[in-house]
């Protein structure tokens with residue numbers, strides 16, 4: 001099937017768009033439709049020769065693969081949400097979108113990943129630094145929604161003669177994608193479950209006991225303590241294989257990948273929406289209270305401890321939105337959200353936007369008490385004391401903003417860092433009055449299992465502390 005304009009029609013339209021530029025070194029952004037291809041399996045094709053790549057897979061909704069850095073912004077320190085919003089606005093307003101007819105899913109996007117804490121020095125996970133925010137206009141963007149795929153290229157084009165090169169690159173990549181999508185994806189999908197090491201449990205038990213003291217004594221209303229498990233693999237793992245398994249096993253989650261260097265990835269399957277802004281409507285999720293799916297979740301709807309824990313999160317998000325001048329709507333009681341072998345209490349909260357930028361809202365909401373605690377400043381202090389590792393991007397916002405002002409950010413949980421043969425899994429559990437150490441430990445085991453169950457047992461050699 002041949003989609004879209006002919007080469008010469010497209011080139012002429014691109015030259016006309018470029019001629020309207022208002023600055024010399026402008027970013028030109030052009031997109032072409034193509035027959036439906038899966039951005040997840042095609043990511044390696046567009047990422048060839050690029051260190052940075054990204055995946056956002058909320059299929060059957062939007063799937064987006066991106067690679068390369070056309071424009072890049074990194075920051076260590078304060079005002080990161082405000083400055084990242086400014087970078088996104090300037091980048092998206094300045095670029096020349098030569099394909100305004102592209103559907104909403106194919107619009108140019110800035111991709112963003114934050115760290116949990118707004119630290120003032122770069123933190124090191126393994127050997128690499130993680131900035132407090134990284135915002136990237138990618139070179140390549142491949143999207144699919146409702147069976148339609150589009151490929152977009154962003155690049156600085158200074159001379160008229162370069163427009164032809166640009167269009168040729170886009171044309172060739174489209175052909176490459178269509179050809180390679182017909183090849184079978186050979187990487188094996190190994191679903192053997194890996195039993196999780198018990199190593200992390202001793203220290204975590206102590207931290208949980210202290211956390212429970214803090215909530216029982218009234219020092220804190222809630223504390224969400226996380227733990228990290230380190231695994232050494234026989235060979236480097238391909239996060240895309242794990243993510244394609246999770247597409248089946250964690251339906252309803254949004255699978256994400258932030259590959260910041262050729263051998264370093266952060267990826268996961270988040271069940272939790274921090275916010276989405278679409279056509280003036282804001283939506284956020286309160287997600288807290290967890291059970292194994294074995295009990296079908298109906299005990300959860302009757303568990304006083306879980307309902308209290310959940311209500312703390314709902315009312316905190318609701319209040320934050322009111323403070324931002326919004327009029328949020330929430331349902332009176334939570335529903336169940338099933339994600340693989342876990343079930344959570346879930347309350348969606350919605351509001352009409354009144355001129356807030358996505359990152360103003362993200363700044364107000366992050367971190368919600370679903371992943372940090374209450375009151376927030378005291379919870380931060382205790383997280384730094386009781387957790388023996390830096391959270392990095394764990395439990396922080398990850399997502400995108402497009403040039404129509406739409407945005408979506410997930411809370412980066414159910415996740416892992418992979419660097420060569422090292423794999424680090426992180427998960428946490430919320431403590432409130434009445435929490436019990438062993439139950440929280442079991443809950444965290446299940447959460448770590450979301451990732452660990454998808455690492456094949458053959459690639460696992462030993463577990464380290």
Ligand SMILES: C=C(O[C@@H]1C=C(C(=O)O)C=C[C@H]1O)C(=O)O
Nearest residue numbers: 287288289290370413427428430
């Ligand atoms: C903190 C995590 O999950 C969060 C904590 C939950 C809980 O304590 O019940 C439930 C969902 C998430 O908001 C995690 O998965 O690491």
